[in-house]
Amino acid sequence: MADGPFDLTAEQRALAELARQVAEERVAPRAAAIEEEDRFPEDLRRLFGELELMGLGIPETYGGGGAGLLAVCLVIEELARVSAAASLIVADHELGLLPVLLGASEEQKRAWLPEIASGRRLMAFALTEPEAGSDAAHLAMRAERRGDRYVLNGTKRFITHGNVADSLTVFASTDPEKGSKGITCFLVDRETPGLKVTKLERKMGLHGSPTAELSFQEVEVPVENRIGEEGQGFRIAMATLDHSRPGIAAQALGIAQGALDQAVAYARQRRQFGRPIGDFQAIQFMIADMAIGVESARYLTYKAATVVEEADAGRADWQLANRFSSMAKTYASDVAMRVTTDAVQIFGGYGYVADYPVERMMRDAKITQIYEGTNQIQRLVIARSYLG
Ligand SMILES: Cc1cc2nc3c(=O)[nH]c(=O)nc-3n(C[C@H](O)[C@H](O)[C@H](O)COP(=O)(O)OP(=O)(O)OC[C@H]3O[C@@H](n4cnc5c(N)ncnc54)[C@H](O)[C@@H]3O)c2cc1C
Incomplete structure (x- = not known):
């Protein structure tokens, strides 16, 4: 969530705060175990359903929260800050339900979406x-x-x-x-x-x-x-990905923010040569560059989610939404890869071992450059949106 005065509504801010609280109190204590056990955390899936986080992007008429794509992104970001795997429970459910939301008939939506919105149907x-x-x-x-x-x-x-x-x-x-x-x-x-x-x-x-x-x-x-x-499936798949990529950007942003938080705390506390390593300019400059990347990724991600919402409402061009969606996913995932790698560097040898979360964050960040369309493919999409 933006610390500064980003233009979030009171409802969006409240949702992000709820997600942060859930992330810190219920997910963070489980993150290392989820990694270690490598088992799908059913309890978190149920919890997110009970907290009504699984249907935020679905209109209220179909049993959802009607909160919009930016709200979904804010929740994914907060969860990813402590556990990328946990954030994917929300993000992948959204990816799977979008074809229904975007392509199904009114009758199908009424039949399927309430159960999907509640999280009972993953x-x-x-x-x-x-x-x-x-x-x-x-x-x-x-x-x-x-x-x-x-x-x-x-x-x-x-x-x-x-x-x-x-x-x-x-x-x-x-x-x-x-x-x-x-x-x-x-x-x-x-x-x-x-x-x-x-x-x-x-x-x-x-x-x-x-x-x-x-x-x-x-x-x-x-x-x-x-x-x-028949024959409309590819169009539905592409429209789905235009709507879901800001969520992957948010996931990457959350991972990067989590790594930055860890690096700052460690740089304050770890002492070498009789002082905290955060006193060394080499470390300060890395932290400054990490923070610049995270904040830029945040603004592009929120902008992409907003432009997609605007296009859905008929107030923005779909080509623009497609462009921003690809830009945010590409930029935020590249930032996440760089920031998590730098976080490992700031932790030194401790960054390379599993006692600290930054090595997990670095491994988790990599996938955001690959799935929902690789960053090479996104760059093609962005370039084509300018060149035709
Ligand atoms: C953990 C994980 C979860 C996933 N989840 C899902 C899911 O839930 N649902 C689903 O449907 N898919 C899912 N995927 C698939 C994912 O979206 C694909 O892996 C991804 O789109 C790339 O396809 P590919 O792996 O076949 O790579 P390829 O398409 O074979 O690409 C290989 C390399 O060539 C590059 N390349 C390919 N074509 C071009 C081009 N025209 N120009 C420049 N470079 C190019 C790529 O960027 C990449 O670097 C998941 C993948 C992973 C690893």
């Missing part, structure tokens, strides 16, 4: 495949219509919470010849016969946030679970 988002990462339009997963059902066959890879979510928004091709215009989106319950978890990834970071490979073999999905029309 969502995940399944786009990536073994041969379709950055090139997400070239999906191999097929969805074939047979009467009143679709039958899905294929593999999804790197699906956050793919083994613990209750439902997934899944993208598959209904018409391979049409390329991206042949992709369709479905809501699929995880317990559907034929859907199996075939692998859980061993990762550099984000321990406690499982990443699953999912195999779909003759998975039957009723026609009523198709989101949008």
Whole structure:
């Protein structure tokens, strides 16, 4: 949350304060154990549901908080300050539910969103495949219509919470010849016969946030679970990512803020050559640069969330929202990588060992440069928004 006079409403400020309190009192004491045990923290998922943090971006008519994207970002930021894995419970649920919010019919929204908003139905988002990462339009997963059902066959890879979510928004091709215009989106319950978890990834970071490979073999999905029309799936996926990238920027920002907090506290307390290391100009300059990065990332992240909200309300251009969303994710994640690396440096040898959280923060920061579109892809998007 901004310390200075950033233009937050009283409601947004109150939500950020609540999230900070929850982060400090309920998440921070668990962060090292979540890392160590590398198990999805079900208790935190329930807690976030009870505190109504899981449906903040969903309008009140569908049982959500109606608080908007910036509020969602503020909550993710505060949680990520102490645990990136915990923040991903909120961020990935948001990613998984956005296709419903953006593409589903009124009837589907009324049927599904109240349970999703309460957090009782945890969502995940399944786009990536073994041969379709950055090139997400070239999906191999097929969805074939047979009467009143679709039958899905294929593999999804790197699906956050793919083994613990209750439902997934899944993208598959209904018409391979049409390329991206042949992709369709479905809501699929995880317990559907034929859907199996075939692998859980061993990762550099984000321990406690499982990443699953999912195999779909003759998975039957009723026609009523198709989101949008056939062929609208790619557009829904891209619109989802425009809305979700500010959340990843917020996650990166939170990780960076957490590392900066740790580095400042350590530089005050650690003594060498008879004085606190914070007395040395070399350390002071690192802290100054870290702080400049964090504050710049904060303003760009909040701006991106605001521009996306404005575009949703028809008051801003979608091209602008797309540009800012990509800019914030790219900049904040690059800042998070740099700031966490510098925090490890300020801790010296203690930064490299697991007794202190900064090495975890450095490993967690790395993913923010990769998922929801790598930073190379984001730079392409940003450049194209200028060059056409
Ligand atoms: C922990 C984790 C969680 C994830 N969660 C999810 C999830 O919940 N749902 C989901 O659908 N996906 C998820 N992903 C997938 C993630 O979004 C992809 O890994 C990412 O988009 C990159 O795809 P890729 O790994 O296939 O890399 P590739 O696309 O193979 O890219 C490899 C390298 O080439 C570069 N590259 C590719 N194309 C270009 C180009 N045109 N120009 C310049 N450089 C290029 C990339 O930037 C990268 O550096 C997750 C991944 C991880 C690791």
